[in-house]
Amino acid sequence: MAQNNRLTKHGEFVSKAQRKERMPGASDKTAASGIGKIVFRVILSLFTLLLCFVIAVLAAAYVVLNGPCKPLRDRLVLSAMQASATKWVPGLFLPGETVEEIVANSYVVNTDVISLDEYEKSKEDTQTTEDEWANAIDGMLLESVKGATFDGYILLIKDPSRVFVGTSSDFTKGLAGMRIFDIVKKEDAVAAINGGEFADPGGSGTGNNPMGITYTRGECVWTDSLKRTFIGFDKDNNLVVSEPMDKKTADTLGIRDGVSFQTGNILITNQDGNVTMHYADNNTGTAQRTAIGQRADGTVILLVTDGRSASSLGATRNDVIDVMVKYGAITAGMLDGGSSSLMYYEDYFTKYGIDESTLDEYQKKGLVNHYKAFTNPRRIPTYFCVAREEADAQTKGGDAA
Numbered sequence: 001m002a003q004n005n006r007l008t009k010h011g012e013f014v015s016k017a018q019r020k021e022r023m024p025g026a027s028d029k030t031a032a033s034g035i036g037k038i039v040f041r042v043i044l045s046l047f048t049l050l051l052c053f054v055i056a057v058l059a060a061a062y063v064v065l066n067g068p069c070k071p072l073r074d075r076l077v078l079s080a081m082q083a084s085a086t087k088w089v090p091g092l093f094l095p096g097e098t099v100e101e102i103v104a105n106s107y108v109v110n111t112d113v114i115s116l117d118e119y120e121k122s123k124e125d126t127q128t129t130e131d132e133w134a135n136a137i138d139g140m141l142l143e144s145v146k147g148a149t150f151d152g153y154i155l156l157i158k159d160p161s162r163v164f165v166g167t168s169s170d171f172t173k174g175l176a177g178m179r180i181f182d183i184v185k186k187e188d189a190v191a192a193i194n195g196g197e198f199a200d201p202g203g204s205g206t207g208n209n210p211m212g213i214t215y216t217r218g219e220c221v222w223t224d225s226l227k228r229t230f231i232g233f234d235k236d237n238n239l240v241v242s243e244p245m246d247k248k249t250a251d252t253l254g255i256r257d258g259v260s261f262q263t264g265n266i267l268i269t270n271q272d273g274n275v276t277m278h279y280a281d282n283n284t285g286t287a288q289r290t291a292i293g294q295r296a297d298g299t300v301i302l303l304v305t306d307g308r309s310a311s312s313l314g315a316t317r318n319d320v321i322d323v324m325v326k327y328g329a330i331t332a333g334m335l336d337g338g339s340s341s342l343m344y345y346e347d348y349f350t351k352y353g354i355d356e357s358t359l360d361e362y363q364k365k366g367l368v369n370h371y372k373a374f375t376n377p378r379r380i381p382t383y384f385c386v387a388r389e390e391a392d393a394q395t396k397g398g399d400a401a
Helices: 016-022 026-066 070-083 098-108 116-122 131-135 179-186 247-253 316-324 390-400
Strands: 108-113 138-148 152-155 163-167 189-194 213-216 219-223 231-234 239-242 255-261 266-271 274-280 289-296 300-305 329-335 343-345 382-387
Touching: 016 239, 070 098, 108 116, 116 274, 152 189, 163 179, 163 213, 163 231, 163 255, 163 300, 179 189, 179 343, 179 382, 189 289, 189 300, 219 247, 231 329, 239 266, 239 289, 239 329, 247 255, 255 329, 255 382, 266 289, 266 316, 274 316, 289 316, 300 316, 316 329
Parallel strands: none
Antiparallel strands: 108 274, 138 152, 152 300, 163 382, 189 343, 189 382, 213 219, 213 255, 231 239, 231 255, 266 274, 266 329, 289 300, 289 329
16 A cells, blocks of 8 residues: 655655644644643543542431441431531431431430529639639630530620510511621620521521520510411519420510520529420531520620631530530520531720730631631621620710710
């Protein structure tokens, strides 16, 4: 067969392929083609690895959730159920009835009852002294707590009348909730934590309407037919934790501020001279948690724990009760948790001499806890806010004038 070679002016025989290589721009086209193939292969490889990873995770989750270790299954299910964005996950692997049974069992309590006098006596060494309060900043004390699986933050407020419910709107126009940085500006608050349960279709984090009943400054601003745990303050500044609660009962009790959360979130009650700790009898899962409590002397205890990280997996219901007991709470209730768990304290890092370079972008804005999510701290309709001390408020008012 004749070869398609051509004699050059230099007396060389050049093949057709060689002639193409010597054509103007041929090397550039070849290089571009080679780069394109490499990029395609890299993308294909990454996609394959990602697909294998997803399949492995789903397979592992299926094995764990349907395997013989029910305590581990329950812990994973309940941890996922703590956040509205992941509540749908257990349903991928388990029947709805099984998920409902796991959740129901987590609310079974094993009460521990002790007389108020005995309880108070056991807490004498842990109560905040007058000297400590004398050195308090903003009439509050910020402390850190640590458990076996969680890191947390405690904010003590000596004057309970300063704690009130801040709302994102009047809930009549379907507006989105507010981020914690915005609510403290709206309410001119020095500190805040997230509040009650709210409707959040699809877990989008823009929830606007509360669930249950909500009071702020003595006015009921939201009520519906849902039966929920109520957590709030009466007009004598006593923390009230009760379920179920309706508007008629709330008005009779003289409620001034409060929110609602899922039924079964009463942590500690004080009645008839006894303090009762409502410990969970079953697994409740680990998650970010938010809770509020009150000592016999009126001091308010705000608690938020970190979660969903290697250094802090999260706290269980019983962990939260233990922390509240440690700080002498005679009444306490759980608030919304998961990615809703937030604590804000204005310029706390400056006030407590914390190196700002060790803080993340949200903490530099005043967030105390570590926020673990893919977006900004979520929009929420209700918060427990802390008003500025009277002297500070008057100073700000004078400056504004």
